[in-house]
Amino acid sequence: MPHTATDRQPTQARQAEIIAAVLALSASQGPGTITTQGIASAIGLTHGALFKHFPTKAALWLAVIDWVDAQLMTRLHAAANDHDHPVAALRAVFMAHTDFVVAHPGVPRFIFNELQQPEDSPLKHRVSDMLGRYRQLLQARLQHAASLGALRPRLDLDAAATLFIGSLQGLVMQAMLRGNTTGMRDAAEAVFAIYRSAILVELAS
């Protein structure tokens, strides 16, 4: 069957389509089991055509991480900078992260899968680099909040950042158990409310 004119796409558009397909498959399949054949047929393309746009599967995986990095960090910074008060900023980051996961359920699976690779592969290095910048974003707000006297005295800011990311991880895990992300926003609100009371200085009830 000869392809029509609409079949042919400029490589930049195809690359974006391929990356999106990988993340879509990650949401319903587990990234470790994704094959280049599966990606191709998910787009309606021949297997060989994939390699016109990415030289190797590893290069494609790297491009997926770069996409996630750019998208997620942009949204998180935007959410954080939307609020003057650092605690409000933390809340906005928490919910922006949640919304991103709801919109792209394959992303946390993909990221965690790469984190499992124990050796210092370039993939894992980029993921850990991104998470490092995530922690910096959180630490800056936490320190700002501390300087305002809004946080508990002697609060371990490092542990507070770990708890922040970890609670999101817990929400993701719950969503993976259920197999969908419905109700995740509400659960995120409830969890952040508890987190907030964990770090805030005690006020009169």
Added chain:
Amino acid sequence: MPHTATDRQPTQARQAEIIAAVLALSASQGPGTITTQGIASAIGLTHGALFKHFPTKAALWLAVIDWVDAQLMTRLHAAANDHDHPVAALRAVFMAHTDFVVAHPGVPRFIFNELQQPEDSPLKHRVSDMLGRYRQLLQARLQHAASLGALRPRLDLDAAATLFIGSLQGLVMQAMLRGNTTGMRDAAEAVFAIYRSAILVELAS
């Protein structure tokens, strides 16, 4: 090379050895990439010999989960029942879980890997069943603590359980980023201290 008498092991001992090998490989390799060939050569056995003890790879995977279930839940219940006060029990469970992960770093990787399988495979079902019993254990202590008036009024116990497991997940993720579990116990103490102040009723500082 003919095998000596010590080569031959009763199947029960070999099964335990094989399960241990899978978890050891999970700690340093990522469970998705483990092959039956790799398991066999890790023990110093022929590939075909594996299938004398487990009919299929899936059966072996199931046995690994059963082992984790029995070991982990036994320790968590023992830790919980060691304390009369529910908050002390929660702390003991948190640290018992941490100790288990430090002792068996492959376990959380293995578990999370199975959780990623989206379909209702028997593997995923058992994992989600175990996590359900974990939540029950937590909910019972949280409700007990609430009945003692130790918790904040209007605390969302469901979200509190999610935050409990999630914060452990966050610690595991941090350990995976660093590639080892050194310092995990100290980090766990700090994180639980914050968690504790999140759920406890406010006292005079």
Added chain:
DNA sequence: TAAACTAGTAAGCAACTACTTACTTACTGC
């Protein structure tokens, strides 16, 4: 002590993997 059983080996098979090659067809600049 012979028979049944069990734990092991060595070799190989069918299916699947990432990737390549040879070729075709559409778009673009001169």
Added chain:
DNA sequence: GCAGTAAGTAAGTAGTTGCTTACTAGTTTA
């Protein structure tokens, strides 16, 4: 209007995977 290039196809290759088969050698037991 045509040459060069880029996106696509179809078929194939080498390596790996889970699993099987045919055979060997210890162990148990009637």
